Amino acid sequence: MRVRHGEAGRPWFRTERYYHTNDGWWFLTREKTEEGPFVSQLEAESELYMYIQRVKQAQNFPLT
Incomplete structure (x- = not known):
């Protein structure tokens, strides 16, 4: 894995799996x-x- 000079590793991003709308909660x-x-x-x-x-x-x- 290639990273920029001076960085320890690649950052991983996690989005929120749950969200709320006017209709209710979703995942x-x-x-x-x-x-x-x-x-x-x-x-x-x-x-x-x-x-x-x-x-x-x-x-x-x-x-099958």
Whole structure:
């Protein structure tokens, strides 16, 4: 990895995965999909956790 002289490493930026609109709370996936709306940020966080579990399970047991 190339960095500028005097810098220790490349900076990594993380955007906020949760956001709020007039419709409610949403989350963004790595696949660039928007999921929601949810009543609260806590519900959005819970749904994201379940979404990740479903993706992991699908990777372990792909449809043939």
